[in-house]
Amino acid sequence: MIKFLDLEKTNNRFRSEMDSRIKEILDAGWYLLGKWNDTFTKNFADFCGVKHAVGVANGLDAINLIIRGYGFKAGDEIIVPANTYIATILAISENGCTPVLVEPDINTYNIDPEKIEEKITERTKAIIVVHLYGQAVQMQKIWELAKKYNLKIIEDAAQAHGAIYNGKRAGNLGDAAAFSFYPGKNLGALGDAGAVTTNDSELYQRVKTIANYGSDRKYHNIYKGINSRLDEIQAALLDVKLPYLDADNARRREIATYYRKHISTPKIILPKTYDEKAHIWHVFAVRCENRDELCKYLNDNGVQTLIHYPTPPHKQIAYSEWNSQSFPITEEIHRTIMSLPISPAITDEEVKTVTDFIINF
Numbered sequence: 001m002i003k004f005l006d007l008e009k010t011n012n013r014f015r016s017e018m019d020s021r022i023k024e025i026l027d028a029g030w031y032l033l034g035k036w037n038d039t040f041t042k043n044f045a046d047f048c049g050v051k052h053a054v055g056v057a058n059g060l061d062a063i064n065l066i067i068r069g070y071g072f073k074a075g076d077e078i079i080v081p082a083n084t085y086i087a088t089i090l091a092i093s094e095n096g097c098t099p100v101l102v103e104p105d106i107n108t109y110n111i112d113p114e115k116i117e118e119k120i121t122e123r124t125k126a127i128i129v130v131h132l133y134g135q136a137v138q139m140q141k142i143w144e145l146a147k148k149y150n151l152k153i154i155e156d157a158a159q160a161h162g163a164i165y166n167g168k169r170a171g172n173l174g175d176a177a178a179f180s181f182y183p184g185k186n187l188g189a190l191g192d193a194g195a196v197t198t199n200d201s202e203l204y205q206r207v208k209t210i211a212n213y214g215s216d217r218k219y220h221n222i223y224k225g226i227n228s229r230l231d232e233i234q235a236a237l238l239d240v241k242l243p244y245l246d247a248d249n250a251r252r253r254e255i256a257t258y259y260r261k262h263i264s265t266p267k268i269i270l271p272k273t274y275d276e277k278a279h280i281w282h283v284f285a286v287r288c289e290n291r292d293e294l295c296k297y298l299n300d301n302g303v304q305t306l307i308h309y310p311t312p313p314h315k316q317i318a319y320s321e322w323n324s325q326s327f328p329i330t331e332e333i334h335r336t337i338m339s340l341p342i343s344p345a346i347t348d349e350e351v352k353t354v355t356d357f358i359i360n361f
């Protein structure tokens with residue numbers, strides 16, 4: 001069986017260092033907001049090339065906290081790609097703001113910068129870009145629009161740890177960025193974890209405070225905050241893995257290069273990149289007219305695949321008010337997309353096996 005993602009193998013590469021950090025934390029008896037949170041957030045901010053990072057409980061909270069930190073509220077509109085993972089949209093809804101869906105570019109699967117301006121109104125406050133599947137959004141046009149209409153740019157960088165656009169990393173391409181360290185992400189914890197990165201020192205203070213009960217010092221609350229903190233254990237383990245992230249992403253790039261070179265069949269639409277450094281291949285997504293058949297065929301032959309994602313947010317029961325709306329490009333992607341195994345744990349031989357099965361489909 002070729003697993004879609006072998007987390008045990010991925011994380012066991014760091015076993016002895018992780019064991020010794022966990023032992024150190026057990027010995028110290030300090031579990032929240034301590035040395036490892038400080039160390040990891042500083043190192044992660046440096047990695048992204050930004051001034052600040054706040055450790056939070058997960059990626060959804062990271063987006064939510066940025067929206068709260070900027071004070072966006074009911075009636076405010078936030079632009080978001082229609083084909084994102086639903087978390088991006090839930091974070092907008094959670095704040096009572098209105099998500100305004102924009103179609104993606106069928107070539108990159110990222111928000112189509114040419115379709116944003118027509119959706120901007122008096123009420124628009126921000127654009128959330130999602131670096132989907134690990135490919136950084138081409139920001140130039142979006143930077144121009146944000147300047148012209150005085151909008152904040154929020155990055156959902158949950159799939160893009162280390163991706164580069166114009167010499168800058170994801171996390172440093174807007175006003176603030178949300179990261180998830182869900183176990184399956186390119187930088188994954190051993191549980192839930194997330195971060196907000198920003199160069200905006202005021203936002204940094206607000207997010208940090210709101211995430212800790214709105215408390216700027218113990219038992220002194222200046223916001224109606226939430227509890228969303230990064231545990232010491234998760235911070236310490238993420239800090240073990242961070243130095244290897246670029247090498248892991250390079251390995252993913254190598255696998256992606258192999259797939260793109262060797263999967264030559266008209267039945268498959270391969271993913272495209274505008275720049276090799278822009279993509280960290282969180283997901284290797286291909287499109288196929290007979291997607292469900294191909295998934296079954298691969299599965300029957302011992303190759304696990306996944307679909308990112310089978311149903312677009314506007315067709316979910318949770319957003320029944322949108323169910324009759326139509327986003328044809330988004331729907332076409334969801335109808336045909338599927339993801340092949342890609343991770344630092346997969347071997348060259350396995351990559352070749354997957355490729356050969358697909359060619360023979």
Ligand SMILES: *Cc1c(COP(=O)(O)O)cnc(C)c1O
Nearest residue numbers: 058059060085087158159180182
């Ligand atoms: C994983 C993910 C999230 C949510 O992260 P969690 O840590 O699971 O809350 C948000 N947006 C995107 C695009 C994601 O892939």
